[in-house]
Amino acid sequence: MRMNKKMVTAAVLGLAFSFGAAYQAPVMAAPAETNVSVQVNVQHEAKSIVTWEKGSNAAIEVWGVGYAPANVPAARGQALARRAAMVDGYRQLAETIEGVQVDSETTMRDLAIESDVVKTNVKALVKGARIIDEHNNEDGSYSVKMTIPMFGESSVASVALPQVKQTAFISDIPKASEAFKPTKEEQKVAVGYTGIIIDASGLGLQCTFSPVVFDTNGRAIYGMLEIDRDYAISHGMVEYSNDLQASAANSRAGANPLVVKAISVKGGGNSVNPVNPVISVEDGDKILFANEKSGMLGKHAVVFVK
Structure with missing residues (x-):
């Protein structure tokens, strides 16, 4: 019996969800064209x-x-060898998707376990992965570079975000506390802020589809508010960066961002996954006061530096 591409893809998708992340294995093609086997090689x-x-x-x-x-x-x-490389790529894509953090308490693997719809949609994403590079290697092996978008149509976000639990939402953007008394200079510059940059560098911040910014009193400053779900799927709630200076010069936070330093990072509820930055109460009030003047949070002009 001849195995076509769809059958090979379906077979590896079933295998991929059963493999642990520790098994980083290449694929060895068997001599028979109808059989492709996966073998573990820790090297x-x-x-x-x-x-x-x-x-x-x-x-x-x-x-x-x-x-x-x-x-x-x-x-x-x-x-x-090329076919075997593709099978290996499909497996790695499935394993990587499983580990994507949806919110502080949920991974894509959790969603797939809870929902057959999610599992089916993830398999469709993997099956539709694009090949963007491929070549022969000096050792006789073959390499194929494959990719799946995180945002946009037919993306990981399009599968994940419709499943985000309501507990990840905050119902409304709060206002600055009554105790906050901005100076005249702070009142003047607040109108001109184009976005916020939260510098969480060195704190171990992890990326997620639905983070929440907290202050040290536990007040939610920014989260899944009244965010347009379509926007979150196509662009994400926040932009992540590895470079503070680059973010200040060119990011969705705009030309004049308010930059604040995170104090720590944390999970949510019983979670220890560090996806949510924590800032001081004073900085939280500065952000909320500036938002009252400029509406920058409603424009999702938020950047996390990790």
């Missing part, structure tokens, strides 16, 4: 990243690696 280091820092262009990128079976003609061996 092979899989290449899988999530490019959160690319904003709405963020993506999961993996390098699948495959090896041709011994004693087959070169042309046939390369074809089999």
